Amino acid sequence: MAERIFYIVIGSFVLGVTTGSFVLVPESAFLFFILLGFVIFLYFLFLLRHGGEWRIVLCISLLFFSFGAGLWRISFFHEASKNESVAKLFNRSVAIEGVVSGEPDRRETSLRFVVRTDFRMEGQEEVPFKATILVVTDPYQIISYGDLVRVSGLFQKPTNFDTENGRQFDYVSYLAKDGICCQFFRPEISVVASGKGNVVLSFLYDIKNMFVGSISRILSEPEGSLLSGIILGAKHGLPQTLLDAFKTAGVIHIVVLSGYNITLVAAGFSKLFSFLSRRFRFIVPLLAILGFTLMTGASATAVRASLMAALVIFAKTIGRNYDMSRALLVAGTLMILHNPAILVFDPSFQLSVLATLALIYLSPVISQKLLFIPERFGFREIVSSTVSTQIFVLPFLMWMTGQVSLIALPVNFLILVIIPMTMFFGFAAGFLGIISHTLALPVAFVSYLFLHYIVKVVEIASKIPFASVHFISPHFYAVIIAYVILVFLIWRINRSLA
Structure with a gap:
């Protein structure tokens, strides 16, 4: 019963926010639903006292109340937008x-x-x-x-x-x-x-700028800007032609600060330190995520993406996806409660949620089908993470961008296998570069080799004929249907493996 109430409250609240994002409802509308829920709740108390089927009545009251609360929360966003x-x-x-x-x-x-x-x-x-x-x-x-x-x-x-x-x-x-x-x-x-x-934010931005400056001194372009993009999301130094090549190859998420990026990176770190005990297998990637968040200035986008990534690491550590689904719902709902507009109007938040769902639910299923790929160096984990996220975000990206990279899967695998090491040597080089240019050069050279490899893979792949296909975006209803089918297939496969 408690589990049913949990999903009803969160689901109704999110539905209310979604409805209110598309439809400007009058104040009387959300007051009606809240009051209706309250009246039905009074009836529930009556049944509880005098006997009767109170469970359904309680669920209905919470459904109306939560839906009205969602409409009420998003109304603040619309009110703030009307600045006369x-x-x-x-x-x-x-x-x-x-x-x-x-x-x-x-x-x-x-x-x-x-x-x-x-x-x-x-x-x-x-x-x-x-x-x-x-x-x-x-x-x-x-x-x-x-x-x-x-x-x-x-x-x-x-x-x-x-x-x-x-x-x-x-x-x-x-x-x-x-x-x-x-x-x-x-x-x-x-x-x-x-x-x-803010003094704290100023300090964090100063550290970030110091780090980016160190990278620019010890690495040539475009490798230097690529490293800044991978570690900090600071892609402004990359030429537009190279950014277009990353889009064509389906790996633009590597240099864009999003949940899609950091969730994949977090999964790589988790596997890289899989030889540690369970506690440290969670703590080390978590520290890496925390460091990333602070280095980016703890922006709202970075905090959201980092929280999603931390949930993925926690899920893989405890091995209980069922509990993580509730944790993800709570985390997402708290973010929506803080800023309801992100649910419909923030692609970064939407990609964070989709990538997290893919790594929690779809990645283990795909990993079971890839037993022929060795686990050494985290190859199987990287492949399953890459395939699962590519599949799960594909309908959304098709609708949002009208572009599909036909070579995204192989290119992602060729690049993501070295991303953890690229970040490790890149971070070490940037840190040492702050202390001594000479001291940083040997480490920077190793980092340069990884970065140059990424650039060449992207440049070559983007020149393949029909590497990327452009088309008119599908209707949003088609995207909904695609995700219904995806969820159904994952559910069926999980049942067959259970």
Whole structure:
């Protein structure tokens, strides 16, 4: 009974958030469901006192109450997106002063950063104006986390856009999940002061920048930027042609900070230290995940991905996937409770969940079918992890990108087998490079060999004819059907193996 209640509460809450993400429901709607659940719960108490079939009544009351709670939680997101004081300034020249609230994203043609402000300027007068603003400017600008900046230019509302695969990307909601509802495009910027951010985050970003600087000094390009991408998700130094090659080969997840990336890496670390006792087999990969999270500045994306990866390591350590399904549900629900918009509008969160599910449920099944592959050096684990994640995220990626790499499986295997060692020697080289350039060179050379191998594999693979296929994205209902079939097949196979 307790298990049934657990799934009803979480499932109904998630369904409420999902429904409220697509449909703007009035306040009376979620109040109706919450009150209905409460009234039915009173009836449950009556049955409990006077006898009767109370179990079904309790489940129904919790279902309505949790569904209403989900609608109520997502309503805060919609309310925050309706900032009237911001909307009336769109397409006008505006000047604001605020603090850079995250690490700037430097790309080939632009620099993007987020500013949080409490006021705007009208002449010399400060007018209260609370907003979180995306600023897109030239790549040569020197902006750091915690800088107090003055920005003036055309104040714009973000707009959705059509992707190459014919699907409209909801860019407005994607930004809104982080509280961003407005933007400046190439405005005038001046840095007023520095060091206005969180002290802990500033320290973490300083360490990250120090590490990236060390890598850039001891490794040539593109290997240096590739290592920064693999370890820290800092792929901005990679040329666009190489990034396109990674996409074509189906291994872009290696240099993108996502749950898809870190979950695979965590699985590799787990197998790499499989010779240790059960306790240390969990602790060592967990420390690696923690170090990764801190090195990236503990961003929301990194924290979510790291938590999912830690759940996978824990599941493989205790060998009880049943308990892990509940742990994953609780972890995911807590993340949604904190920020309900990530459920529908954050592809990183969605990929994290899918990759985690694949490694918990599908990877063991596939591993049983790959007994001909030796376990030594974690080959079988890497192959089963690669195949399971590729299969499980495929319908979602087809819908989201309209692109399928036909060579993804072999290329992932050729690369992922060396990712743990690449990270180990790369991290050691970067750390030693901070201390001494000469001391780091021998280790950096080993790291370079691994990185150069990855680059060459990707470049060669991406030039294979029909390596990647582009098409119009399938309907979302087709994606749902695909996952229903996948879940059914996994369930049937698990039953046959039991």
